[in-house]
Amino acid sequence: MIGAFLYLTACSFRNRLRRRLQRLREPRYLVGLLVGLAYFYLVFFRGRGRRRAGGQVTAAAMGAAAAAVQFLGSLFLFASAVVAWVWPSSRPPLQFSRAEVQFLFTAPVTRRQLVHFMLWRSQLAILFGSAIATLVLRPGSFAGGWTLLAGIWVVLMTLRLHLMGVALRRLSVASHGAAGLARQWLPVAVVLGAVGVLAWSVAAAWPSLRALTDGPGVFAAVQAITAHGAAGVVLWPFAALVRLPLAASAGEFLAALPAAALLLALNYAWVLRSDAAFEEASAEHAERQASARVAPRAAVKGAGATPFSLAPDGRPEPAILWKNLILVGRYLSLRTALRLLPLVILLAVAARGSAGHGVAAVMGAAALPFAAIAVLLGPQMLRNDLRQDLARLPLLKTWPVSGAALIRGEVLAPTVIATSIAWLALLLAFVLGAGERAGGAWAAIGESRPSIFAAAFILAPAVVAAQVVAHNGLAVLFPAWAAIGATRARGIDAVGQRMLLLAGMLFTLLVSLLPGVAAAAAFAAVVYLIAGTVLVVAPAMIAALVVAAECWVAIEGLGRILDRTDPSAVEAVE
Amino acid sequence: MIDVQHLTKTYGSFKAVDEFSFRVGPGEVVGLIGPNGAGKTSTLRCIVGIQAPSAGTITIGGHDIVRAPVEAKRLLAFMADEPQLFEYLTVMEHLRLTGRLYRVRDVEARARDLLAELQLTGKEHAIPAELSRGMTQKVAIACGLLHDPKALLFDEPLTGLDPLGIRHMKETIVARGRAGAAVIVSSHLLHLVEEICTRIVIIDHGRKVADATLAELKAHPELAAAGSSLEQIFLTATAGEP
Known part of the structure; x- marks a missing residue:
């Protein structure tokens, strides 16, 4: 089945590329491509020698600020995970196109295989995003480039898996009702507990934080509070992930790899263990997307109050x-x-x-x-x-x-x-x-x-x-x-x-x-x-x-x- | 009411409609039929002002659709085959918006009457995502009928409707014609056209090939040999059959 998925992904990619090349016959697209290429050249490839020197400076600067970057990165990942739990997306966990729904959902394909297909399909976007991020951060050496690229890929992939897992779990809860909630209490409790621990740590230090007036001082204080104790334990998985792309050498990368790889594997296993029946939500989403490209991306919440009462007569603008x-x-x-x-x-x-x-x-x-x-x-x-x-x-x-x-x-x-x-x-x-x-x-x-x-x-x-x-x-x-x-x-x-x-x-x-x-x-x-x-x-x-x-x-x-x-x-x- | 004179519509070098002329008077229900790509949709879209004619004139109630589009459109209603609704507006809000745009004063009362007529009562606060394909079509029709248009254009009006809806739709079209509206029905369902239309216009390759009542078509010397059904006449007129 993997072969079929690879075939579909490869053919789709090839034909999309061919279509984009074909539309370059139109001057506006050609001009757009030239401007886009010039932009990428100027931003990412201008003066390779200078870039290398600049990259070393950037790498050095990153090394000096590694602790702050790691702290901010950990917080960002933590916030992403919390938001995924408390602010669920209206989108289904797995977003299939209408054609994929019609071909794959009716084919003798297991749910797990569909999940694998989505993971395969997401690789192009994740790899592209990792490559762009690597170019932006300009590593100091070729080896540094590969560790950064691999590190960012692991972070993005773990994040993708986790968000997918959260969405699947939420769907499972919704479909199983009270029984589902009982089965899913543990991750919800963990998330709430983690937020509580961080909030408690900050609250405990609130008097001293309140006395601070300068931004860097507040930042350093919060960083110190969350680096140790219970808050440090809560942020450890996120810090372990962020440590990978921030590794200054191959040795550091290899040292950070086991923990990050373990987190990736755990999220992967978690996603595969899900029993959420996502097909209906995915099919509905695909129909909604395909039925009208005019449809905004998020789901309409339903009827509610209008901003003001529309008078039956008057100019059309209101x-x-x-x-x-x-x-x-x-x-x-x-x-x-x-x-x-x-x-x-x-x-x-x-x-x-x-x-x-x-x-x-x-x-x-x-x-x-x-x-x-x-x-x-x-x-x-x-x-x-x-x-x-x-x-x-x-x-x-x-x-x-x-x-x-x-x-x-x-x-x-x-x-x-x-x-x-x-x-x-x-x-x-x-x-x-x-x-x-x-x-x-x-x-x-x-x-x-x-x-x-x-x-x-x-x-x-x-x-x-x-x-x-x-x-x-x-x-x-x-x-x-x-x-x-x-x-x-x-x-x-x-x-x-x-x-x-x-x-x-x-x-x-x-x-x-x-x-x-x-x-x-x-x-x-x-x-x-x-x-x-x-x-x-x-x-x-x-x-x-x-x-x-x-x-x-x-x-x-x-x-x-x-x-x-x-x-x-x-x-x-x- | 609807007067199309020497309408030509080109897309690049392709001429979709070529010197097409016809009139639809008050109370007439005209069936516009033709093979795929004959120019029906282009004609309808030019009449309602979606597209500008490349040449020729179109007047609605004496108002030129190009020179006085606002006045002409006030008299018009166009029911497209793929109705487009705003997915974030409820049924009633669609009607209120339409009422304001077309300056319908008693919009609430008229809306409720129309919703009842189209079996949409109880769906006032539903958004399009909560409606079936047929109901969506009915909402579009309710919006079209709200301002009591003097000229109505239906493009494949029976698409997506259930048998009861089809029956009501036919009755609605006929009733509007009897009430004095000029109606154009474009459809591939020849039995529908045969059943409800008072006159038939056949278009092929952008040109008019027939414009007459069914009885006149049956009596036409060149088409008489085709037989008595509109389907046979249509195939002969459009050279679909030797």
Whole structure:
């Protein structure tokens, strides 16, 4: 049976490669490949001699920071394992394609053989990921490269097996009901116990941690707390795994190998021992994926409250906003909200207990970059707009709605969400960071702090909207290049295409912001020359208004293009 | 109501529809039939504004679908063979969204009537994943009928329906025609076309090869030899049979 699986994997790989080579006949894919190759060359292979020297420096630096890296790596693996248990994915443990379901599920193949097939199939992705990670970390020598590659493979493979095992166990619990829960109590108890041990260790040292104000100090203290005692025992398996790719020599690698290999073997055996009947969930998932590439990846939670009551009459834009906000709401649930509860409690305790000092100040400072991320990356991550709906263009084109009105409605949802997150983060930064006024970075700014935050509040939606319009504009102008719907094209050429799109997006953003910034600067300069006052809020309002006007004009133009767009131009991505 | 004049649709060098003209008046139920690749779907997609015609004009109730698409689409409903629903909206939310887009004022009452008519009562809060293929089709039809369209286009309307659903669908189409709507039914099910359509348009290689009632087709000198069934007439008209 392994032979058949190998044959299927090899043929699929070969034909996928052939298909990608064939599509290079289209100039956009060829250009994308060239850009992608250039990117990889510049990042990974530029100046082999320098790379070797740089690699030695990197290796040396890694050696010096090995303890910190190992600690962070262990924590990451531990968190991944815990999250897998307490935050189960809506995806089935084994994700088969519809063709695989139809061919393999009906064939005389055992469940265990299907698991082996999935493990075989995942090897390409894991090996590719390991190779990329090895290139990124630039080992100092060829031998170091192989130990790093092998070490990362063992870590990724163990993680993959563990996550698969968790998903299988959860499925088994679900299918066996109370009896299943009784059989699965041990791993759940172990996970809960491990979290409890770590939490207890940190809680015991909380008074001393709370007294610390600098980040490196807190980090070192937490590292010391978790390195010994019960916390050290809890993190040992994860540390044992991380030790393998961090091995500085072949000797260290061989010394770390038995423990890591044992963990890999244990997870493998655990997965194979599972009796979970995954076929139904896998088949259902495959159908859902195949039935519509427009379907988002996660499962819809079911009917629930709508963001607001939709009036029966009025402009179409609010209706499209309503629809796209429902999309977000249907992927959130009470359980999701409850998962965020610890973070909210932590923030509340920090705000109340520290009153603007210590941890609260650190969080206040952390909220600022979070706001920046929401403004700059939010529009890229939130795709509940035309990037999702262009896959349904035939349906949208039957609506009695102009292209401009459609785009206006579509860009509203990500703009509203990203802006809300940014505003919340800015509010947190303003409130929690208030204590820093006396001696922190804000001391020099002094009384202007509220004005600066008000300006940020005003500018955030404009910058977000400009990006969302740019993203949707690129999707309308180059539908074959944009990632439409839930699927993503893969391959180096696709990476190149995405980079070109990102560059185009950044260029568009800069160009769109320039007039607003220029108008605001001119206004501020005139006021300063006349009155000697430095205004912040009013120029921000001018800049925001100019950007909003630009967005409006751009949407009108894009709407006309969308009206003429043939749905066949929106090709299916692999 | 639906006026197609010299419609041409090309994809690159391939001409899918070639100088195709026909009219559908109020109260008429026209069957659009043709072999695979004849140009039926391209014609329907041009009529409803999904695709732009390469040449020719299409007007719906006097509104040009290219020049005044919003006004023309307000009168239209298109029921595709593969209905596309938003997987995160419930049945009722689909109807509310459609009602808002088409400016239907009494959407709640009309929606409940339609759901009852299409045997979807009790499924108001179901999302598409909880519906069968046939029910999904019915939801799409309910959305299409919500704004009381003056022109309806059905592309393979019986796909995925159970016998009772098929019967109700036929009754729905006929009822809409009798209520004064212009209806186009594109289907390979010739017995359906024969049963419910008042006129038949046959298209082949993008060109119109027949446009008449079934009685007129049977009496046509070139087709009379084919026999009395639409299937025989169709095969003869499209040269499917010598």
